[in-house]
Amino acid sequence: MALTGSWVIDELQIASPGSAAPRVLLQIERLQLDPGRLYLVTGRSGAGKTTLLESLAGLREPASGRIELGGRSLWSKRRPVRELLLQLGVSLQHSESQWFASTVREELNYSLRPYRTRSRAAELEQGGWIEALGRSGLAADVLDRDPWSLSGGEQRRLALACVMACQPDWLLLDEPTAGLDRAGAAQLRASLARHVRAGGGAIVVTHEPWLLAGQCPHVILSMADGRLSGQGQAMAAHPQSLAAAAQALREAGFRLPAEPPTPTQLARQIAEQLRPPDNPTIEEALAAEAPRSARKEADEAENAPLVREHTADVLSRQMPQPDASPQPNVSMTRVAAAEPDPAERHSWSRFDPRALWGGYVLLTAGILQQQTWLGLGAAAAACAYPLWRLRSCLLPWQGLIRGYSVMLLLVALLAGLQLQPLQLELESSLVTAQRLTRLLLVMLLGIPLTQLVSPLRLKRALEQVLRPLGRLGLRLETFTLLIALIFRFVPLQLAQWERFARIAQARGKSGAKPGRIPLRELHRVLIPFMMSLLRLADQMTTALQVRGFGSGRSKTQGWRLRMGSGDGLLLGAAAGIASLLWLLQQWLSAS
Numbered sequence: 001m002a003l004t005g006s007w008v009i010d011e012l013q014i015a016s017p018g019s020a021a022p023r024v025l026l027q028i029e030r031l032q033l034d035p036g037r038l039y040l041v042t043g044r045s046g047a048g049k050t051t052l053l054e055s056l057a058g059l060r061e062p063a064s065g066r067i068e069l070g071g072r073s074l075w076s077k078r079r080p081v082r083e084l085l086l087q088l089g090v091s092l093q094h095s096e097s098q099w100f101a102s103t104v105r106e107e108l109n110y111s112l113r114p115y116r117t118r119s120r121a122a123e124l125e126q127g128g129w130i131e132a133l134g135r136s137g138l139a140a141d142v143l144d145r146d147p148w149s150l151s152g153g154e155q156r157r158l159a160l161a162c163v164m165a166c167q168p169d170w171l172l173l174d175e176p177t178a179g180l181d182r183a184g185a186a187q188l189r190a191s192l193a194r195h196v197r198a199g200g201g202a203i204v205v206t207h208e209p210w211l212l213a214g215q216c217p218h219v220i221l222s223m224a225d226g227r228l229s230g231q232g233q234a235m236a237a238h239p240q241s242l243a244a245a246a247q248a249l250r251e252a253g254f255r256l257p258a259e260p261p262t263p264t265q266l267a268r269q270i271a272e273q274l275r276p277p278d279n280p281t282i283e284e285a286l287a288a289e290a291p292r293s294a295r296k297e298a299d300e301a302e303n304a305p306l307v308r309e310h311t312a313d314v315l316s317r318q319m320p321q322p323d324a325s326p327q328p329n330v331s332m333t334r335v336a337a338a339e340p341d342p343a344e345r346h347s348w349s350r351f352d353p354r355a356l357w358g359g360y361v362l363l364t365a366g367i368l369q370q371q372t373w374l375g376l377g378a379a380a381a382a383c384a385y386p387l388w389r390l391r392s393c394l395l396p397w398q399g400l401i402r403g404y405s406v407m408l409l410l411v412a413l414l415a416g417l418q419l420q421p422l423q424l425e426l427e428s429s430l431v432t433a434q435r436l437t438r439l440l441l442v443m444l445l446g447i448p449l450t451q452l453v454s455p456l457r458l459k460r461a462l463e464q465v466l467r468p469l470g471r472l473g474l475r476l477e478t479f480t481l482l483i484a485l486i487f488r489f490v491p492l493q494l495a496q497w498e499r500f501a502r503i504a505q506a507r508g509k510s511g512a513k514p515g516r517i518p519l520r521e522l523h524r525v526l527i528p529f530m531m532s533l534l535r536l537a538d539q540m541t542t543a544l545q546v547r548g549f550g551s552g553r554s555k556t557q558g559w560r561l562r563m564g565s566g567d568g569l570l571l572g573a574a575a576g577i578a579s580l581l582w583l584l585q586q587w588l589s590a591s
């Protein structure tokens with residue numbers, strides 16, 4: 001492997017995308033990561049570890065600051081530089097659910113595809129991937145199997161094999177040990193050590209640093225609140241004693257007792273301090289839930305030899321001391337405390353769902369009546385205020401809105417196009433454009449409703465509104481639940497789509513803008529997305545059965561929605577606007 005370059009991060013800020021009031025998710029003043037080392041990024045859930053990794057992988061565009069690899073900026077003209085992306089092997093969280101090809105062989109070949117132009121492509125195709133399979137603990141006979149037929153752990157190994165096969169200079173792995181058994185973790189640890197000793201670098205987000213450290217020089221970077229809270233040269237860099245290892249961990253921000261801890265104590269202390277505050281301790285879980293704690297015990301028993309093995313490594317191996325090069329310069333800047341997404345606490349979500357939906361139906365009726373551009377303009381003006389107030393709810397959908405607007409123009413053009421003789425019939429174009437614009441307005445008003453009304457409140461509202469029909473003997477349970485679930489799934493599936501798009505981008509290395517999938521690559525997102533939909537439907541069915549759906553127990557009884565004066569005002573305003581729009585339409589059609 002050619003000696004690769006260092007990462008330099010300078011004054012970096014990453015903000016939440018698609019929000020009216022973007023939140024700073026990651027803020028790093030300066031950080032340098034050098035090849036020949038394994039960087040283990042740890043921290044509690046939501047600390048910003050994945051955000052850091054995705055930023056390095058070119059999947060999150062910086063709001064400000066600089067990311068450089070080997071002296072070159074990762075971003076150029078708001079796109080990640082493809083040449084640099086080719087130096088990275090990225091495995092994101094749950095990347096084992098990314099499969100779109102029908103065999104393991106095709107999946108591996110797809111991972112190698114971006115390297116076809118590079119000189120080592122031929123060598124990789126010759127058998128580099130068989131070696132990668134072996135190193136990930138998979139036999140070559142899986143090559144012709146459907147990736148979805150592999151077990152969860154095998155799929156995780158395949159995801160790692162896809163990354164390793166490309167022999168990238170830098171490995172960027174997000175929680176690679178999740179779902180791996182002990183042997184798999186040991187194989188991964190050995191692969192990482194081999195990679196680092198060969199001059200490559202690795203940045204690994206993990207909640208289990210002790211599973212991966214031990215065979216090569218490594219640095220623990222700990223994160224909290226979207227910032228780096230500490231770093232330390234850990235065990236293998238100071239293998240002389242556990243006390244030295246404990247000291248290194250203390251420097252990384254861990255609180256450890258003054259006397260040298262035993263290996264098990266050390267592992268427990270680290271695990272304890274990485275535990276989110278609201279998670280139960282093993283002891284609490286033991287008391288609360290016997291079967292689950294038994295499983296934890298089994299896990300612990302399984303990991304104990306690893307911890308011992310790791311410590312034995314630390315004590316016995318005389319790893320070379322790290323060179324005298326300057327330590328990564330990590331400085332800290334406080335990031336504003338995490339706030340919920342503005343859409344989640346939009347003041348309009350306090351309105352009764354019946355008032356919101358009633359208002360929407362009234363305005364929609366007013367819009368759909370308009371048959372002239374003048375009437376449509378008046379309807380748009382009437383909707384301007386609610387749309388302005390709800391703009392933060394529209395931002396996540398801006399891609400869809402933009403796409404629809406482009407489609408509107410194209411369809412309108414095509415509608416007016418005449419081939420013989422070639423000319424544009426403006427009137428036909430305008431009629432089509434008018435119809436599609438009416439729908440655009442209706443869509444813009446409807447989108448915020450998915451965020452303003454929670455599925456539970458929607459279900460309750462439907463039950464209350466439709467109760468008279470229930471008295472006639474109609475079973476409305478299925479209907480109300482279906483509507484509530486559809487509204488629950490829309491934002492959920494949007495997030496799911498974004499996740500698969502990121503995984504496809506990380507594998508495809510096309511250098512496209514984050515979130516943009518070239519049309520020819522669409523199926524690589526669509527297939528895993530559809531598979532995830534099917535899995536979700538399956539899980540949902542089970543969950544509904546467990547909760548007694550169908551037995552009449554699933555009604556949201558016990559609380560009632562009550563309309564307030566604000567709700568009345570909202571409905572009154574919508575009814576007033578709808579009436580004015582109706583009068584306008586009557587007047588326009590009469591004149």
Ligand SMILES: Nc1ncnc2c1ncn2[C@@H]1O[C@H](COP(=O)(O)OP(=O)(O)OP(=O)(O)O)[C@@H](O)[C@H]1O
Nearest residue numbers: 016017025043044045046047048049050051052338
């Ligand atoms: N697109 C987004 N919009 C808004 N907030 C986001 C977005 N992506 C991430 N966040 C928030 O940023 C914070 C950091 O998320 P991140 O996924 O980086 O955490 P993490 O340290 O990797 O957590 P975990 O260990 O649970 O995976 C979280 O609070 C998360 O909710």
